[in-house]
Amino acid sequence: DAGVTQSPTHLIKTRGQQVTLRCSPKSGHDTVSWYQQALGQGPQFIFQYYEEEERQRGNFPDRFSGHQFPNYSSELNVNALLLGDSALYLCASSFSGVFTGELFFGEGSRLTVL
């Protein structure tokens, strides 16, 4: 049973560029959340997708956008990259029907903006 998979694992971009990160949720999960983890910090909630729609959004600018596909996989897009966007981007999946269901995380995509 595959867990949460993310790609790419590492990438380097320059300021002003755009990036797309991809995530496949754990089998049986229908909800995907994205978190940004800056160095030395805890993960910060970006947004959550359920039934192909953004269900909730954290305190991130519109440069951060996403998408969820019918197979529940998801993409995170960041436009006009800033140096401060350098971070580990974690995708987490869960099943909507269980409140106590913990988030299952992927290993993350480490983005460096130069």
Add this chain to the structure above:
Amino acid sequence: AQKITQTQPGMFVQEKEAVTLDCTYDTSDQSYGLFWYKQPSSGEMIFLIYQGSYDEQNATEGRYSLNFQKARKSANLVISASQLGDSAMYFCAMRVPGHGNQFYFGTGTSLTVIP
């Protein structure tokens, strides 16, 4: 506001000893869930243990137990019989259904197990 506070940036423990990682939380909601995650250097967040706000008994999962003190709003993680593989970052997190589905994370505690 919902907030998780972890005041121990780093902790050291001797192999086979027990260690307690501190976590306090802040929410005015009565219904919430508390979680602990382990993050090794690979980056993946690994779920360890869950405690619901209405659970009367402390949660336990193998060598992990959660010392839940509701009145003090604390949810400390106790790791018994520490192993070298326990060396990692540990994050306390909270979910408050009245405030959506996001998890609120603390800043983490780096645990080093000494042989």
